[in-house]
Amino acid sequence: TRTQQHRRSSATAAALQRRMAASSASAVLLRAAGVARQARSLHTRAPALAFIYKGDPFVKMYNPAAEQQKTVKLSEKDLLIVQVGRSPAGPIGSSIPQKGRSAETDSGGKHVLPHFQLLPEAEAIKLVQAASQLLDSKVESPVDARPLPESVVLSKNPSLANKRIRMVFTDTSGGDDHTRTILVRETDGTLRTATPEERDRCNQTFFARPHTTLRLPALLEEKNLHVALKENMHVEVLNMLSRTTLPYRPDFGRVQRTVFDDVDERRVYSLLQSSKHWLGFANYLIREHKIVGLLTSLLDKSRLTDSVNLVKAYHLAHPTLASAKTGASNPTAGLLAFAESTKLQKLVQLATDVVQTAAAKERQQQKSDSPQQQQQQQQ
Numbered sequence: 001t002r003t004q005q006h007r008r009s010s011a012t013a014a015a016l017q018r019r020m021a022a023s024s025a026s027a028v029l030l031r032a033a034g035v036a037r038q039a040r041s042l043h044t045r046a047p048a049l050a051f052i053y054k055g056d057p058f059v060k061m062y063n064p065a066a067e068q069q070k071t072v073k074l075s076e077k078d079l080l081i082v083q084v085g086r087s088p089a090g091p092i093g094s095s096i097p098q099k100g101r102s103a104e105t106d107s108g109g110k111h112v113l114p115h116f117q118l119l120p121e122a123e124a125i126k127l128v129q130a131a132s133q134l135l136d137s138k139v140e141s142p143v144d145a146r147p148l149p150e151s152v153v154l155s156k157n158p159s160l161a162n163k164r165i166r167m168v169f170t171d172t173s174g175g176d177d178h179t180r181t182i183l184v185r186e187t188d189g190t191l192r193t194a195t196p197e198e199r200d201r202c203n204q205t206f207f208a209r210p211h212t213t214l215r216l217p218a219l220l221e222e223k224n225l226h227v228a229l230k231e232n233m234h235v236e237v238l239n240m241l242s243r244t245t246l247p248y249r250p251d252f253g254r255v256q257r258t259v260f261d262d263v264d265e266r267r268v269y270s271l272l273q274s275s276k277h278w279l280g281f282a283n284y285l286i287r288e289h290k291i292v293g294l295l296t297s298l299l300d301k302s303r304l305t306d307s308v309n310l311v312k313a314y315h316l317a318h319p320t321l322a323s324a325k326t327g328a329s330n331p332t333a334g335l336l337a338f339a340e341s342t343k344l345q346k347l348v349q350l351a352t353d354v355v356q357t358a359a360a361k362e363r364q365q366q367k368s369d370s371p372q373q374q375q376q377q378q379q
Helices: 002-044 057-061 064-070 076-085 121-137 196-206 222-230 234-244 250-266 278-287 292-300 304-317 322-329 331-341 345-378
Strands: 049-052 115-118 153-156 167-170 182-185 190-193
Touching: 076 278, 076 304, 167 196, 182 196, 222 234, 222 250, 234 250, 250 278, 250 292, 278 304, 292 304, 292 345, 304 322, 304 331, 304 345, 322 331, 331 345
Parallel strands: none
Antiparallel strands: 049 115, 153 190, 167 182, 182 190
8 A cells, every 4th residue: 555655646746747847848938939029129120239038949949841831821912011010110100108018028927038149240130030930920810700600490390399498409520610510499399500699609618719708808898998998908908809709709890990990090000010910900991991090100201112002002902993093003103192082181292292202312312323333334
């Protein structure tokens, strides 16, 4: 008996050691994962200065072959949107610091401070390129926001009536949340397909996804949501929404629209600019024809290239517009045509001034380059 107890205690101690080793390894991975959150900062730093964490976990964590398989294939429109968000010109609109959880923390809330180090320019460039590739793999994938199918009556058979309870039959052999066979037998014998609410509950019961819940978190309720947005916790709210709520639920679209509209009304685009939600936010503005505010913020900073890319993406989404036909051959002319189509005199004047200033700088650059070219030809 003592031998058995000794063996059991030894096995328990060994299992505890394995758990401790696994938890410490997870902590190291979480600490290394903080590099992904700092990748945006690498994109805008000087090439000769880059930061790495102690022990250089970035190199250990980053696997180009594996990350390449995870990279989302973006359309031409989405690529233009991503370029606007990652422009080296810096933040868009009002730059307001977030009052929520710091960006330099891991998923457990522990601070992950970077270690700054001077590197040779060649190594720094390679590290920036690797960070950009890693950032590409973190672009948010397009979500399936199709609503769940409505209920359809299949048959009525009173002989199969059950006055006590309704019966729900769920096919667990395959299919996705939209196509999976889920049938309900009513107490009067009616056989029908599940309603969206019933289908959602069955999907969550038998095919639950990590972190998803049937009940909306308290932070995302309407009475609490505006308080969080006043604290500039837009990214925190969207992260919680995408983690706990499925895209086809009505609450998902409601909360997402509320957050996006608040960013656009206050023009605090920098809050989402370096997050994975930038692509979805810009696509929302394009889909709802609400790019005037974002375009004005870009033109206020004389960011002509980003403004042209934004309008070009808008025209790709709405090719039947008159300004889209103008911009097909000349993107800059398409920008001016779109500004005129809005009938906003301030936007038209702003776009014209930015285009004329850029053209004057280009002509001046050509004049300064021409004497140098003649000297090189003479030599």
